[in-house]
Amino acid sequence: MKKYFLCILCLFLMGCDFKEIRDLSIVSTMGIDIIDDNYKVSVIVMSKEEGESKLYEGEGNSFFKAVQSVNNKLTENLYLDHMQSVIVSEETAKKGLRDILQYFIQEDIIQNNFYLFLAKKTTSKETLQYLMENSGYSLSNLFKENNMLYLNRKDHFIHSFIRDIKRRHKDPIMHSLSLQNNSLSLESLALFKDDKLAGFTDIIGYYLLKGNVKKLYLSFPCEKHETTFSIDHMRFRTSIQNNYVLHHISGDISMQENGCNLETDTKKGLATVERDIQKMVQEKIDTFLQDQEKWNTNSLSYTGFLFHKNYEKVKVKMSFDIENLKGRGNLHE
Amino acid sequence: MNPNIKKMIQKITDDLHNASDLKTRFLNIKGHKIAYLFMESVTSGDAISEFIVRSITFDIKQNKQPFFETFFQNLQNNISNNSLTIVENYSDIFFYLASGFTLIFVEGHQKFLALETRRDLSRGITESSSEGIIRGPKDSFTETHTVNQGLIRKRIKDPNLVIEDMFIGRRTQSKVSLLYMYDITDLKKVKQIKQKLKKINVDSILDSGSIREFLVTKQKSVFPKMISTERPDLACTSILDGKIVILVENSPYALIIPGLFIDFFKNPEDYYQKPANATFTRLLRFIAFILTILVPALYISITTFQIQVLPEKLLTSLFYQRLQVPFPTAFEIVLLLIVFEILRECDIRIPSAMGTSMSIVGGLVLGDAAVSAGLVSQASVIIVAVTSISGLLFSDIDMINGIRLWRFIFILFSSFFGMIGFTLCFILFTVKLSALKVMDIPYLSPISPFHFVGLKDSIIRISKNKDDKRPSYLSPKNRYKLGGKR
Numbered sequence: 052m053k054k055y056f057l058c059i060l061c062l063f064l065m066g067c068d069f070k071e072i073r074d075l076s077i078v079s080t081m082g083i084d085i086i087d088d089n090y091k092v093s094v095i096v097m098s099k100e101e102g103e104s105k106l107y108e109g110e111g112n113s114f115f116k117a118v119q120s121v122n123n124k125l126t127e128n129l130y131l132d133h134m135q136s137v138i139v140s141e142e143t144a145k146k147g148l149r150d151i152l153q154y155f156i157q158e159d160i161i162q163n164n165f166y167l168f169l170a171k172k173t174t175s176k177e178t179l180q181y182l183m184e185n186s187g188y189s190l191s192n193l194f195k196e197n198n199m200l201y202l203n204r205k206d207h208f209i210h211s212f213i214r215d216i217k218r219r220h221k222d223p224i225m226h227s228l229s230l231q232n233n234s235l236s237l238e239s240l241a242l243f244k245d246d247k248l249a250g251f252t253d254i255i256g257y258y259l260l261k262g263n264v265k266k267l268y269l270s271f272p273c274e275k276h277e278t279t280f281s282i283d284h285m286r287f288r289t290s291i292q293n294n295y296v297l298h299h300i301s302g303d304i305s306m307q308e309n310g311c312n313l314e315t316d317t318k319k320g321l322a323t324v325e326r327d328i329q330k331m332v333q334e335k336i337d338t339f340l341q342d343q344e345k346w347n348t349n350s351l352s353y354t355g356f357l358f359h360k361n362y363e364k365v366k367v368k369m370s371f372d373i374e375n376l377k378g379r380g381n382l383h384e
Numbered sequence: 385m386n387p388n389i390k391k392m393i394q395k396i397t398d399d400l401h402n403a404s405d406l407k408t409r410f411l412n413i414k415g416h417k418i419a420y421l422f423m424e425s426v427t428s429g430d431a432i433s434e435f436i437v438r439s440i441t442f443d444i445k446q447n448k449q450p451f452f453e454t455f456f457q458n459l460q461n462n463i464s465n466n467s468l469t470i471v472e473n474y475s476d477i478f479f480y481l482a483s484g485f486t487l488i489f490v491e492g493h494q495k496f497l498a499l500e501t502r503r504d505l506s507r508g509i510t511e512s513s514s515e516g517i518i519r520g521p522k523d524s525f526t527e528t529h530t531v532n533q534g535l536i537r538k539r540i541k542d543p544n545l546v547i548e549d550m551f552i553g554r555r556t557q558s559k560v561s562l563l564y565m566y567d568i569t570d571l572k573k574v575k576q577i578k579q580k581l582k583k584i585n586v587d588s589i590l591d592s593g594s595i596r597e598f599l600v601t602k603q604k605s606v607f608p609k610m611i612s613t614e615r616p617d618l619a620c621t622s623i624l625d626g627k628i629v630i631l632v633e634n635s636p637y638a639l640i641i642p643g644l645f646i647d648f649f650k651n652p653e654d655y656y657q658k659p660a661n662a663t664f665t666r667l668l669r670f671i672a673f674i675l676t677i678l679v680p681a682l683y684i685s686i687t688t689f690q691i692q693v694l695p696e697k698l699l700t701s702l703f704y705q706r707l708q709v710p711f712p713t714a715f716e717i718v719l720l721l722i723v724f725e726i727l728r729e730c731d732i733r734i735p736s737a738m739g740t741s742m743s744i745v746g747g748l749v750l751g752d753a754a755v756s757a758g759l760v761s762q763a764s765v766i767i768v769a770v771t772s773i774s775g776l777l778f779s780d781i782d783m784i785n786g787i788r789l790w791r792f793i794f795i796l797f798s799s800f801f802g803m804i805g806f807t808l809c810f811i812l813f814t815v816k817l818s819a820l821k822v823m824d825i826p827y828l829s830p831i832s833p834f835h836f837v838g839l840k841d842s843i844i845r846i847s848k849n850k851d852d853k854r855p856s857y858l859s860p861k862n863r864y865k866l867g868g869k870r
Contacts, residue, residue, distance in 0.1 A: 073706040132692045
């Protein structure tokens with residue numbers, strides 16, 4: 052009997068803490084800024100009035116102290132396990148995210164995955180204020196709103212970020228948010244070298260190389276007018292052979308031609324369209340690859356291959372399999 | 385035995401403490417003093433008048449040429465009754481009187497005649513109240529022992545069906561019958577049960593439930609090790625599988641031994657449905673078993689310890705629901721479960737006419753008011769409702785009680801130690817079940833240890849034309865139940 056009693060007593064030492072849901076300050080979004088070498092942490096906490104939330108701030112010379120400072124302002128314990136997203140400012144990212152990531156790992160907060168975003172040309176607090184003003188707006192909506200890209204959500208999670216830091220031939224990325232004209236949008240892709248921000252690049256080029264673009268709007272001039280193409284339901288197949296990165300693109304192309312007379316019903320006309328699209332796609336990819344070289348980053352697992360083979364020699368080849376060409380169909384607005 | 389009938393009857397009356405229902409009548413037939421006595425409460429007046437009084441006063445009186453040597457022999461052979469016994473022991477008098485017999489004494493004889501004049505005290509064969517089915521035979525056991533035996537005998541018309549009687553209970557002298565198939569059942573198991581039954585030395589056996597405790601002496605568990613059923617068809621199926629059925633006088637419930645864990649997921653109706661439907665229903669019962677035991681504990685451990693695993697929207701919903709509730713989650717769940725158990729107990733005990741109003745007040749008004757008053761959260765009500773409804777899928781009261789106890793053990797562990805406690809309790813539960821044995825058969829057979837043949841009629845039920853063998857863990861003498869091999 053004594054043995055059983057001792058066994059049960061031992062269970063009390065396991066350190067699992069009892070917490071009631073109602074006694075928690077549940078944080079949905081966190082913003083991290085560094086101003087004058089001080090960490091400033093802002094959190095959006097679920098309010099006790101249904102459907103409402105409140106913004107709390109804290110400051111400290113380390114990230115830990117800044118979080119503790121927020122905690123001290125709350126009557127209930129700060130609960131970060133259900134955070135949906137963390138926004139870091141450009142300044143913070145430039146100084147490195149090591150302390151922040153270490154805190155999340157040590158406190159076991161990353162058990163639940165959350166999105167990481169970078170606030171470009173603004174502070175993360177301002178972004179949080181925008182979210183507060185537009186109550187009900189969730190950052191995950193950004194993915195739904197962007198109908199151009201098959202945004203792989205895993206790319207935005209903190210788990211992917213930490214995993215990429217650990218990998219030898221891959222650098223992490225982060226999506227940057229732009230707050231302009233009272234509207235929040237995904238602007239560009241922040242390229243990281245280790246845990247520090249290196250620079251920015253075009254988001255489309257990255258996703259074209261990853262094969263995650265579902266719709267692409269392209270426009271180019273012809274004589275006096277401009278033709279707009281929309282490639283819908285794009286499907287990519289990427290392979291690497293010798294010095295070539297091969298992309299096979301298939302999909303439906305919608306087109307608005309304003310007197311360009313492209314004669315798309317003929318083989319010759321169609322070939323012209325294909326050539327123009329290829330040119331535009333190549334440009335986007337080239338921009339991304341040049342940025343990679345410029346910032347000395349390796350954001351795609353196979354860009355390592357590209358540099359290894361000497362980037363200048365590597366050509367991107369594309370083949371098309373256009374299933375349907377709709378004239379004046381699904382137009383770009 | 386005193387040959388003087390007046391003294392004899394006086395002695396009986398004294399020994400019965402002047403029982404008001406003991407009736408005596410003295411007659412004088414052809415110079416012989418006769419007395420007959422009976423207990424009015426258990427005998428039929430018509431039967432006494434028709435078969436005894438008439439025989440004695442008319443037929444025997446008119447018989448001028450006695451065929452027999454003595455008047456007692458004459459009486460014995462001329463009286464019209466199909467159940468006549470000569471009793472020579474004084475102590476047997478009380479058994480026969482209480483059993484509805486009329487005793488006839490003849491002056492000068494040290495023995496008496498016992499004639500059956502039992503009053504029909506049975507309620508007739510009715511539909512089973514606790515094990516209802518939609519398709520299949522509707523009859524159920526009653527309190528009358530012979531009727532219960534008949535309900536089995538009429539289904540199994542095989543000479544190998546053995547019915548053995550014995551009397552248990554010092555004061556009640558209840559008839560207990562052991563039924564099994566001579567050419568199927570393992571006779572060692574029959575012997576074991578007989579020995580255990582013979583060892584029972586108690587005042588009373590009033591129901592089959594009373595002898596359960598005497599049959600399970602080792603490894604006591606909250607889960608039942610024998611099936612208690614009202615249904616003769618289930619009893620017959622079990623007998624034909626090689627199990628042993630015990631019928632107890634005045635009890636409408638038969639005991640089936642051994643009762644393995646898997647047996648409580650079966651229902652007689654499963655055999656009257658298509659195998660696929662029966663399998664689906666059994667799977668439902670299995671899911672219900674898991675739900676009813678684990679759901680409240682899982683809810684407590686997740687909402688108070690492992691909040692991280694909750695989806696974001698569910699967390700938000702629970703957060704707002706629980707804001708007004710003053711109690712901890714574990715207390716809230718236990719409170720609701722106790723209220724439900726009280727309601728269930730009331731539902732069983734109160735007259736059926738009041739049942740509807742109680743359901744409305746208890747279930748709807750109380751539940752709704754408790755949520756509105758902020759005493760409990762909606763989620764907790766749903767959890768307790770799911771738990772309770774799932775528990776109602778089982779008809780065996782011992783199984784229900786076993787589940788209830790383990791549910792509370794799980795809640796206790798989860799309330800203190802969260803998911804770790806829950807896991808530990810689950811291991812303990814599995815170990816306890818695995819270690820159990822019923823008549824040397826592992827309780828979790830045929831799942832653990834694994835028996836392929838037994839599995840054909842377990843959580844799944846395959847077609848009867850493929851289920852050709854009896855499960856080997858029952859050690860049947862004859863393994864084949866299909867085809868020509870008998």
